[in-house]
Amino acid sequence: MSRAPVHIVGCGGHAKVIAAMIEGGTRYEVASFVDRDARAEATFLDRPVIGENAFLAAGSGEAVVVGLGEWLRRKDAVARLRAAGWTDFPAVIDPSAVVAADVQVGEGAVLMPGTVVNPGTEIGAFCVLNTGAVLDHDCSMADGSALAPGVTVGGGCRIGAGAYLGIGASLAHGCSVGNGAVLGGGGFLMQDAGPGEFWAGVPATFVRKRAADETVL
Ligand SMILES: CC(C)(COP(=O)(O)OP(=O)(O)OC[C@H]1O[C@@H](n2cnc3c(N)ncnc32)[C@H](O)[C@@H]1OP(=O)(O)O)[C@@H](O)C(=O)NCCC(=O)NCCS
Structure with a gap:
């Protein structure tokens, strides 16, 4: 059975550990990382890095994990995602x-x-x-x-x-x-x-x- 795509917000150490956890499981595969300051054609762990504004605008039913270790930054990111219509935040x-x-x-x-x-x-x-x-x-x-x-x-x-x-x-x-x-x-x-x-x-x-x-x- 193919694994569902999941996007990870953040490109730091916390996001890196989450990516390894996801890749070690069977349910999801990491499709992209999302970063506020993404440069064109950037990659992280061999996955594309998408600028946050472009990601928010894309809207999708796909899953998102907010991989930011600090709560106030995590909370703000969740609020922006929800406002843009992203709703699937798996544990x-x-x-x-x-x-x-x-x-x-x-x-x-x-x-x-x-x-x-x-x-x-x-x-x-x-x-x-x-x-x-x-x-x-x-x-x-x-x-x-x-x-x-x-x-x-x-x-x-x-x-x-x-x-x-x-x-x-x-x-x-x-x-x-x-x-x-x-x-x-x-x-x-x-x-x-x-x-x-x-x-x-x-x-x-x-x-x-x-x-x-x-x-x-
Ligand atoms: C919560 C934390 C960030 C606060 O650090 P801080 O903002 O630098 O602390 P403050 O500047 O307010 O320190 C005030 C006083 O408390 C002391 N203090 C700060 N953290 C302390 C701690 N964990 N244990 C004992 N004393 C501590 C400071 O030495 C300072 O003492 P002084 O007034 O005699 O100089 C820090 O204690 C901490 O837990 N750091 C670890 C974070 C962590 O777990 N990271 C892992 C991420 S995966």
């Missing part, structure tokens, strides 16, 4: 991910190699679970939230929309991080973090408020 789950049967995964979410998601957990739209992230039982990740590589989340945790847990960070069981909150790489958070708060360290302590338009990667 991409690497074949090596271990995902319990009852786990709900939202549209456009990306579960990278080696991720583990235990029962009773919900993953919202356009979330990212980066390489080797572990999300234990009965957790929720709201739309656009992201776990960097090697993050560990204990059972019963709530992760707010657009929140970001940096590389190697850990969240103790039962804790919540609010919308847009950030836990710095390597931190161990043992209490709740409020919306838009940046916490870091072991144990993590409050550092500062995050600006609403502040990108984090």
Whole structure:
């Protein structure tokens, strides 16, 4: 059976990993990459790179994965795609991910190699679970939230929309991080973090408020 075409927005390292995940599966094949600053006849990983304006104008029923690691950029790209009539945003789950049967995964979410998601957990739209992230039982990740590589989340945790847990960070069981909150790489958070708060360290302590338009990667 032939594989369906999928387009990846972005030409960076995050997009590269997603392309490898897709090519390692059986459902889709990467047809093109989309970049805002595409040069004529550019290619990435031997696929054509299409300028975003041309891509948006083309309109299509084909599938798109937004391969931008940073949530605010990802969110803006999704909004532009939706406005132009693109509607098919499949979740991409690497074949090596271990995902319990009852786990709900939202549209456009990306579960990278080696991720583990235990029962009773919900993953919202356009979330990212980066390489080797572990999300234990009965957790929720709201739309656009992201776990960097090697993050560990204990059972019963709530992760707010657009929140970001940096590389190697850990969240103790039962804790919540609010919308847009950030836990710095390597931190161990043992209490709740409020919306838009940046916490870091072991144990993590409050550092500062995050600006609403502040990108984090
Ligand atoms: C979230 C993050 C980007 C914030 O970095 P930042 O904007 O440079 O942080 P700030 O400038 O606000 O730092 C404020 C203070 O917190 C400290 N700090 C920042 N991040 C820290 C961390 N992860 N752990 C401990 N302390 C940290 C800074 O040293 C600084 O201390 P000082 O005031 O004594 O000098 C960073 O902590 C982080 O997690 N980086 C990793 C991102 C990642 O996972 N990337 C992987 C992509 S695949």
